[in-house]
Amino acid sequence: MPTPHIESKNKDEIAKTVLMPGDPLRAKFIADTFLEDVTQFNGVRNVLGYTGTYKGRRISVMASGMGMPSIGIYSYELYKFYDVENIIRIGSCGGYTPDVKLYDVILAKDVWSESSFAKVQSGYESDVVEGTPELNQRLMEYAEELEIPMHIERIHSSDVFYRENFEEYKEIHHKHGCVAVEMEAFALFHNAQVLGKNAACLLTVSDNLATHEATTSEERQNAFTNMMKIALEMAE
Numbered sequence: 001m002p003t004p005h006i007e008s009k010n011k012d013e014i015a016k017t018v019l020m021p022g023d024p025l026r027a028k029f030i031a032d033t034f035l036e037d038v039t040q041f042n043g044v045r046n047v048l049g050y051t052g053t054y055k056g057r058r059i060s061v062m063a064s065g066m067g068m069p070s071i072g073i074y075s076y077e078l079y080k081f082y083d084v085e086n087i088i089r090i091g092s093c094g095g096y097t098p099d100v101k102l103y104d105v106i107l108a109k110d111v112w113s114e115s116s117f118a119k120v121q122s123g124y125e126s127d128v129v130e131g132t133p134e135l136n137q138r139l140m141e142y143a144e145e146l147e148i149p150m151h152i153e154r155i156h157s158s159d160v161f162y163r164e165n166f167e168e169y170k171e172i173h174h175k176h177g178c179v180a181v182e183m184e185a186f187a188l189f190h191n192a193q194v195l196g197k198n199a200a201c202l203l204t205v206s207d208n209l210a211t212h213e214a215t216t217s218e219e220r221q222n223a224f225t226n227m228m229k230i231a232l233e234m235a236e
């Protein structure tokens with residue numbers, strides 16, 4: 001401490017629970033909109049990290065950047081060197097079926113990936129890894145209290161945003177049961193598992209590969225507030 005990617009010199013600057021959007025400006029939006037008594041604990045590479053209070057309870061929010069290599073670094077450093085216990089990813093995703101509509105919230109029960117991340121990191125052989133059931137249970141209760149409907153499903157973590165074979169998503173949906181795609185949860189869940197920590201992933205549907213509907217980049221940064229409100233209830 002500090003680490004190559006997080007400049008905070010004091011682990012007490014970071015709460016035990018960290019919300020983790022991919023986008024640094026989504027992290028800033030959350031700090032500006034929902035948190036009080038905010039301090040910034042990271043600015044290295046503009047991967048912004050903040051700690052503050054929500055309804056009087058402490059919580060941190062820090063960006064992960066895009067993709068498994070990036071969240072692999074940040075989640076490992078937070079868990080291992082800053083004693084963080086819980087990381088809740090709050091991301092955007094592309095729907096694989098018309099059943100998940102723009103702005104719907106998805107809780108990732110587990111995640112399937114063709115990525116080599118887990119195998120390279122620890123020798124883990126399976127292509128599926130689970131979120132922490134206790135965190136998922138709490139997030140389901142908070143969603144119910146807030147009356148925010150939530151899909152609880154398997155998702156796909158992909159290393160590739162732009163595939164030459166666009167239609168491949170149909171096979172991934174049918175063969176592996178994934179309802180949406182994002183790019184980080186597999187690495188996050190894996191790191192939590194190997195380090196004995198907790199992880200969950202809430203997603204908002206930003207676009208749909210089946211219907212071709214899509215939100216704007218501005219909406220992806222600032223408008224996915226339902227998943228933020230559910231995740232913020234994790235503050236302690």
Ligand SMILES: O=P(O)(O)O[C@H]1O[C@H](CO)[C@@H](O)[C@H]1O
Pocket residue numbers: 021022023065066067090091092093161181182183184220
């Ligand atoms: O909105 P975020 O959290 O960045 O998540 C999704 O958006 C990015 C791709 O546009 C990838 O990081 C993907 O996982």
Ligand SMILES: O=c1cc[nH]c(=O)[nH]1
Pocket residue numbers: 092093094095161181182183206207
């Ligand atoms: O990884 C992602 C995230 C949002 N939308 C997509 O299509 N893919």
